[in-house]
Amino acid sequence: MRHPLFTLAMKDIHLLLRDRMGLFFVVAFPILMGVAFGLVGAGFAGDDPDRKEATVLVVDADQSPMSRLFVSHLDEADDVATKAAANVETARKQVLAGKALAVLAIPEGFGETAGVFWAEKPALGLGVDPSRKAEGAMLQGRLMEAAGRLMQDRFRDPKSLRSVSDTARRQLAENTEIPEATRRALDVLFQSLDDLAEATPDESAEEKSVGGSGPSMELLQLETIDVRAGMEPGVEAKLRSRWDISFPAAILWGILSCMGSFAVSIVKEKQSGTLFRLRAAPIRSEHILLGKGLACMVTALGVIALMMGLGAALGIQLQSPGLLLLAALCTAFGFSGLMMLMSVLGKTEQAVAGAGWALIVTMAMFGGGMIPLAFMPRFMVEISNFSPVKWGILAFEGAIWRGFHVADMLLPCAILLGMGLVGYALGFTRLKRSF
Amino acid sequence: MIQARHLSKQFGDVLAVDDLSLEVQEGEVYGLLGPNGAGKTTTIHMLVGLLRPDRGEVRLGGRGSPELAEIRRILGVAPQALSLYDELTGKENLTFIGRLYGLGGDTLKERVAWALGFAQLEEKARRPVATYSGGMKRRLNLVSALLHRPSVVFLDEPTVGVDAQSRNHLLEQVRTLADEGCAVLLTTHAMEEAERICDRVAIMDHGRLLALDTVANLIAAHGGKAKVTAELKSEVPEGCVLPGSVDGGRLSFTSHEPLQDLLELSRKGIRLGAFHVERPDLEAVFLALTGRRLRD
Numbered sequence: 001m002r003h004p005l006f007t008l009a010m011k012d013i014h015l016l017l018r019d020r021m022g023l024f025f026v027v028a029f030p031i032l033m034g035v036a037f038g039l040v041g042a043g044f045a046g047d048d049p050d051r052k053e054a055t056v057l058v059v060d061a062d063q064s065p066m067s068r069l070f071v072s073h074l075d076e077a078d079d080v081a082t083k084a085a086a087n088v089e090t091a092r093k094q095v096l097a098g099k100a101l102a103v104l105a106i107p108e109g110f111g112e113t114a115g116v117f118w119a120e121k122p123a124l125g126l127g128v129d130p131s132r133k134a135e136g137a138m139l140q141g142r143l144m145e146a147a148g149r150l151m152q153d154r155f156r157d158p159k160s161l162r163s164v165s166d167t168a169r170r171q172l173a174e175n176t177e178i179p180e181a182t183r184r185a186l187d188v189l190f191q192s193l194d195d196l197a198e199a200t201p202d203e204s205a206e207e208k209s210v211g212g213s214g215p216s217m218e219l220l221q222l223e224t225i226d227v228r229a230g231m232e233p234g235v236e237a238k239l240r241s242r243w244d245i246s247f248p249a250a251i252l253w254g255i256l257s258c259m260g261s262f263a264v265s266i267v268k269e270k271q272s273g274t275l276f277r278l279r280a281a282p283i284r285s286e287h288i289l290l291g292k293g294l295a296c297m298v299t300a301l302g303v304i305a306l307m308m309g310l311g312a313a314l315g316i317q318l319q320s321p322g323l324l325l326l327a328a329l330c331t332a333f334g335f336s337g338l339m340m341l342m343s344v345l346g347k348t349e350q351a352v353a354g355a356g357w358a359l360i361v362t363m364a365m366f367g368g369g370m371i372p373l374a375f376m377p378r379f380m381v382e383i384s385n386f387s388p389v390k391w392g393i394l395a396f397e398g399a400i401w402r403g404f405h406v407a408d409m410l411l412p413c414a415i416l417l418g419m420g421l422v423g424y425a426l427g428f429t430r431l432k433r434s435f
Numbered sequence: 436m437i438q439a440r441h442l443s444k445q446f447g448d449v450l451a452v453d454d455l456s457l458e459v460q461e462g463e464v465y466g467l468l469g470p471n472g473a474g475k476t477t478t479i480h481m482l483v484g485l486l487r488p489d490r491g492e493v494r495l496g497g498r499g500s501p502e503l504a505e506i507r508r509i510l511g512v513a514p515q516a517l518s519l520y521d522e523l524t525g526k527e528n529l530t531f532i533g534r535l536y537g538l539g540g541d542t543l544k545e546r547v548a549w550a551l552g553f554a555q556l557e558e559k560a561r562r563p564v565a566t567y568s569g570g571m572k573r574r575l576n577l578v579s580a581l582l583h584r585p586s587v588v589f590l591d592e593p594t595v596g597v598d599a600q601s602r603n604h605l606l607e608q609v610r611t612l613a614d615e616g617c618a619v620l621l622t623t624h625a626m627e628e629a630e631r632i633c634d635r636v637a638i639m640d641h642g643r644l645l646a647l648d649t650v651a652n653l654i655a656a657h658g659g660k661a662k663v664t665a666e667l668k669s670e671v672p673e674g675c676v677l678p679g680s681v682d683g684g685r686l687s688f689t690s691h692e693p694l695q696d697l698l699e700l701s702r703k704g705i706r707l708g709a710f711h712v713e714r715p716d717l718e719a720v721f722l723a724l725t726g727r728r729l730r731d
Contacts, residue, residue, distance in 0.1 A: 002534055002539060004534075004535060007531065007534040007535060008535075011520070011523075011531050014523065014527070015520060015522050015523065018522035018523070018563075019522060272516075272518070272521075273514060273516035273517060273518040274518045274519065274520060275518075276485070276512075276514045276516070276518050277512065277514065277518035277532065277579070278535070279485050280483050280484070280485060280507065280510065280512040280514075281507065281532075281535040281536060282504040282505065282507040282508040282535070282536060282537070283504065283535060284504065
């Protein structure tokens with residue numbers, strides 16, 4: 001004998017399969033979303049002036065006046081905000097968690113040659129969030145600009161210029177392998193620098209100009225920091241397809257559609273009279289409600305499996321099947337709970353459908369389901385914390401490409417599970433009262 | 436099989452059911468008649484356990500309250516509003532409902548096949564219910580309540596919107612159920628249906644049972660006199676007193692014993708032509724008891 005829960009859940013899934021429009025929104029719509037966003041993914045990083053500042057976590061191991069000046073120049077850019085970080089490892093994890101665009105590591109000795117175009121410089125480490133490649137390119141431009149301004153600073157500051165020539169003279173004297181002719185030529189050059197320093201007024205006390213472009217020549221050596229270093233062995237540490245970004249959002253759309261469909265089905269049962277037969281049957285009212293929740297969860301899991309199957313065919317290489325399962329279960333549970341809550345938003349099918357879709361669109365809009373969070377203004381990013389869609393997407397991204405560990409999954413999963421529990425509790429209470 | 440004692444239910448200021456008691460025996464079809472708002476639906480909801488009475492108690496099958504799942508297992512309910520899933524086929528609807536009542540395997544298949552046959556829907560079994568006619572849906576709604584062989588059946592207006600042929604078939608099915616031992620409680624607006632299949636009829640209004648008896652007894656007690664119209668073929672003998680008035684050669688009168696009165700007139704030498712006797716029915720009983728017609 002089949003448990004009533006399964007009987008009820010199977011019936012609801014059966015009904016969904018017969019509803020072509022409902023099926024379109026649950027299955028076809030998210031696929032279209034995933035593919036469409038994936039195809040336009042390369043153009044995600046436009047030059048939108050309202051785009052939020054890209055936070056760059058700076059690990060300054062040099063702590064010299066020049067390194068601080070460099071960070072300050074970088075921070076002056078309109079679209080970049082710097083933030084000090086204790087070490088590269090912590091910063092790398094924050095970038096992976098989507099809390100910053102990049103980590104910038106300034107090595108010791110940076111200040112000695114910074115802004116001196118002929119000197120060999122230690123390389124700066126730069127690790128960019130793989131999902132924000134276009135912004136990463138913008139950041140590289142800003143770094144060059146800041147380095148260019150360092151050179152201007154050098155030439156405006158006679159002390160610094162003299163210090164550079166003194167250091168160079170000292171290194172020249174210590175190096176016995178340099179031919180005499182080269183040594184004489186370099187002496188002339190250093191003398192010219194001294195003359196330039198003598199002729200340059202000390203502007204250090206004057207107000208420094210802000211903005212302006214640096215020279216076009218490359219003044220900086222950059223070394224890539226792999227933000228996904230230290231992940232499970234054998235896992236490739238980079239985004240492998242454009243679908244990595246678009247499919248998690250598309251999966252959430254599928255789940256949102258599921259939620260909308262099943263929320264409406266509860267009030268539909270009431271209106272059509274079938275709820276009467278269910279309530280007169282030898283089952284508990286909890287079974288009726290849990291059956292809906294189970295059907296919603298199973299359908300959501302089916303959508304996730306379908307999307308991931310399609311994603312795999314397109315090139316998504318899943319990093320952690322275990323974490324994907326965790327993300328899928330937590331998301332399906334969370335949103336099925338929300339479905340329960342949504343089903344009590346109105347007394348008629350039309351009222352629940354209207355209120356439900358308004359809620360879905362709002363959650364998707366602020367949660368990164370329509371526009372990736374990376375391209376939202378800061379206030380919207382703050383608001384996104386209140387959208388379950390954000391946490392769902394983050395959980396899937398964590399399993400698919402962010403290289404999350406179980407500990408990293410705790411926050412999004414806890415939020416999704418908590419939301420599910422609250423949704424079930426409130427929905428149950430209201431629905432049972434309305435029976 | 437169905438016992439309700441002193442049931443009362445109030446919604447705000449409205450007393451929907453007021454101290455109602457009833458008892459339906461095994462093999463009996465019990466008709467509950469009343470206009471809209473009389474309290475029939477509230478009564479049924481309390482009898483099937485969907486509504487808890489403010490006072491009184493319900494016992495089904497001599498075992499206990501219908502709020503208990505094991506008691507609801509012996510219960511079959513066909514609500515007035517069709518409670519079917521339009522997107523599913525007739526067979527799928529029945530299979531789902533059978534599973535809810537714990538049927539499975541061969542038993543389920545056998546009972547679904549029986550139900551489809553009983554409802555004469557074998558040929559349409561694999562078509563979505565949305566494509567069924569009103570009569571077909573009503574028959575499916577009825578057999579859905581009978582699938583699990585209930586011993587207590589509640590039928591709320593089972594023939595509403597059904598064509599004459601389907602109605603006859605449905606009424607025969609209900610009678611058959613009772614003959615097989617089911618206790619059937621039926622609500623209806625159609626007096627002729629109640630007269631045809633109900634063993635006893637209760638008249639309900641304003642939440643109270645006004646009368647309960649067999650149809651014949653109710654009519655005898657509350658139906659009043661029969662209306663008689665007869666054509667006069669001869670002159671009325673002098674000194675003969677007629678029981679009613681004459682208008683255009685037609686005699687009209689009312690009587691508890693119309694045929695005896697007509698014979699008496701004949702014995703008095705009055706030649707009668709065509710005559711018509713209109714006996715009282717449940718409608719008249721209802722009118723007499725409530726002061727209004729059933730469909731008011």
